[in-house]
Amino acid sequence: xxxxxxxxxxxxxxxxxxxxxxxxxxxxxxxxxxxxxxxxxxxxxxxxxxxxxxxxxxxxxxxxxxxxxxxxxxxxxxxxxxxxxxxxxxxxxxxxxxxxxxxxxxxxxxxxxxxxxxxxxxxxxxxxxxxxxxxxxxxxxxxxxxxxxxxxxxxxxxxxxxxxxxxxxxxxxxxxxxxxxxxxxxxxxxxxxxxxxxxxxxxxxxxxxxxxxxxxxxxxxxxxxxxxxxxxxxxxxxxxxxxxxxxxxxxxxxxxxxxxxxxxxxxxxxxxxxxxxxxxxxxxxxxxxxxxxxxxxxxxxx
Amino acid sequence: xxxxxxxxxxxxxxxxxxxxxxxxxxxxxxxxxxxxxxxxxxxxxxxxxxxxxxxxxxxxxxxxxxxxxxxxxxxxxxxxxxxxxxxxxxxxxxxxxxxxxxxxxxxxxxxxxxxxxxxxxxxxxxxxxxxxxxxxxxxxxxxxxxxxxxxxxxxxxxxxxxxxxxxxxxxxxxxxxxxxxx
Numbered sequence: 383x384x385x386x387x388x389x390x391x392x393x394x395x396x397x398x399x400x401x402x403x404x405x406x407x408x409x410x411x412x413x414x415x416x417x418x419x420x421x422x423x424x425x426x427x428x429x430x431x432x433x434x435x436x437x438x439x440x441x442x443x444x445x446x447x448x449x450x451x452x453x454x455x456x457x458x459x460x461x462x463x464x465x466x467x468x469x470x471x472x473x474x475x476x477x478x479x480x481x482x483x484x485x486x487x488x489x490x491x492x493x494x495x496x497x498x499x500x501x502x503x504x505x506x507x508x509x510x511x512x513x514x515x516x517x518x519x520x521x522x523x524x525x526x527x528x529x530x531x532x533x534x535x536x537x538x539x540x541x542x543x544x545x546x547x548x549x550x551x552x553x554x555x556x557x558x559x560x561x562x563x564x565x566x567x568x569x570x571x572x573x574x575x576x577x578x579x580x581x582x583x584x585x586x587x588x589x590x591x592x593x594x595x596x597x598x599x600x601x602x603x604x605x606x607x608x609x610x611x612x613x614x615x616x617x618x619x620x621x622x623x624x625x626x627x628x629x630x631x632x633x634x635x636x637x638x639x640x641x642x643x644x645x646x647x648x649x650x651x652x653x654x655x656x657x658x659x660x661x662x663x664x665x666x667x668x669x670x671x672x673x674x675x676x677x678x679x680x681x682x683x684x
Numbered sequence: 685x686x687x688x689x690x691x692x693x694x695x696x697x698x699x700x701x702x703x704x705x706x707x708x709x710x711x712x713x714x715x716x717x718x719x720x721x722x723x724x725x726x727x728x729x730x731x732x733x734x735x736x737x738x739x740x741x742x743x744x745x746x747x748x749x750x751x752x753x754x755x756x757x758x759x760x761x762x763x764x765x766x767x768x769x770x771x772x773x774x775x776x777x778x779x780x781x782x783x784x785x786x787x788x789x790x791x792x793x794x795x796x797x798x799x800x801x802x803x804x805x806x807x808x809x810x811x812x813x814x815x816x817x818x819x820x821x822x823x824x825x826x827x828x829x830x831x832x833x834x835x836x837x838x839x840x841x842x843x844x845x846x847x848x849x850x851x852x853x854x855x856x857x858x859x860x861x862x863x864x865x866x
Contacts, residue, residue: 391850391853392849392850392852392853393853394852394853394856394857395834395848395849395850395851395852395853395856396849398827398828398852398856399827399833399834399852415860418860418863419856419860421805422809422856422859422860422863423856425802425805425806425809426809426828426859427787427828428786428787428802429784429785429786429787429806429809429810429829430784430785430786430787430829431722431725431731431782431784431785431829432731432782432783432785433718434717434718434721434722434735436713436714436717436718439717439721439735439738439739440710440713440717442735442739443713443739443742443743443746446739446740446743447743447746447747450743450747
């Protein structure tokens with residue numbers, strides 16, 4: 383017993399590990415207890431747990447390995463749930479912003495303006511035009527236009543230009559919209575835009591242009607990379623004269639009077655924004671018209 | 685634990701390792717699954733839950749196969765399984781659903797009386813073992829059923845050999861107290 387005095391406290395574990403002989407244990411616990419322990423040890427030694435089905439377990443591991451790469455159904459569902467709630471809130475917030483905090487710019491006669499939008503897009507608003515846009519433009523890219531503007535749209539979600547006549551939805555980057563009165567014109571300079579007119583939509587590719595005049599749709603190809611008005615000129619391709627003269631009014635601020643019969647004559651050409659006299663010449667000479675300026679009014683006659 | 689999280693966070697750098705080959709992984713599975721699963725049975729007293737946790741530990745081993753050498757797999761599996769079982773153990777008391785079996789012993793014919801007494805003792809032992817505190821039962825059965833030495837158990841369960849010895853001693857002492865008519 384003395385030899386094992388330092389292991390005394392765990393004598394049973396020593397005995398189970400054969401570090402303590404039967405005799406030594408007998409000396410510690412006494413004969414009858416030793417027999418009982420011996421009996422327990424043997425009985426426990428005859429027991430075991432059922433062996434696992436290795437093939438089934440291996441198959442289960444393989445399956446779990448595969449399943450881990452699939453999205454789990456429940457968390458995804460609840461994620462959708464949260465996304466839906468978030469989207470709804472954003473929608474309401476967006477509408478609130480749109481209706482309550484809508485901003486607008488109005489350009490004066492002869493004073494085009496460059497707008498840098500919060501999403502990085504640029505809008506050049508031509509003279510005598512009005513553009514409305516929501517405060518949170520970055521999240522709700524939708525503007526209302528009366529007049530003319532050239533858009534350079536940053537990549538992002540949908541970008542819409544609404545006018546009283548039709549809607550232009552951007553699928554690409556640069557385009558010009560003209561909407562005044564019943565006249566509507568869209569030129570796409572880069573990428574693609576979708577034009578919605580009377581519930582019919584049309585996609586304009588690079589360089590294509592469309593106009594709605596007197597209820598008729600006309601399309602043509604525009605060769606330039608940007609509208610002429612950006613470089614101080616108004617340019618027209620087979621445009622009705624009424625439109626050309628309205629543009630002249632916008633740029634120079636003089637009222638233009640002309641006989642009704644001239645309104646629908648088509649004009650191809652351009653006029654500068656810097657000199658009224660030269661502009662009037664470039665319009666009137668090719669069409670064989672006369673003009674005079676009196677009391678701030680421009681009077682055009684055949 | 686911390687080491688495991690570090691290992692797991694490095695999983696992206698999956699190198700070509702032996703363990704990532706299906707054959708090596710399968711042989712690791714064949715040599716360690718039974719021990720790991722039985723250890724978890726001792727812990728949970730529930731076969732399904734033990735097998736589920738053991739499988740999960742192997743799945744995690746597979747995900748980290750690029751960082752672990754086959755000889756490190758056993759200790760990784762146990763550390764992982766213990767971590768996985770911590771929450772399960774805390775929360776609910778699972779109904780015991782495992783039974784002990786007698787080892788087939790074809791060597792000598794036992795008398796019918798002996799077998800009867802043995803059967804009686806087996807039932808008592810089963811009860812007594814299940815009534816042991818979880819820590820004692822796990823260590824005790826790892827040694828008695830799975831033939832793991834004290835130092836092996838100490839290494840696998842991250843205990844000192846002294847603690848293992850203490851638990852062995854206490855376990856046998858309790859069993860003796862419960863089973864009076866041996």
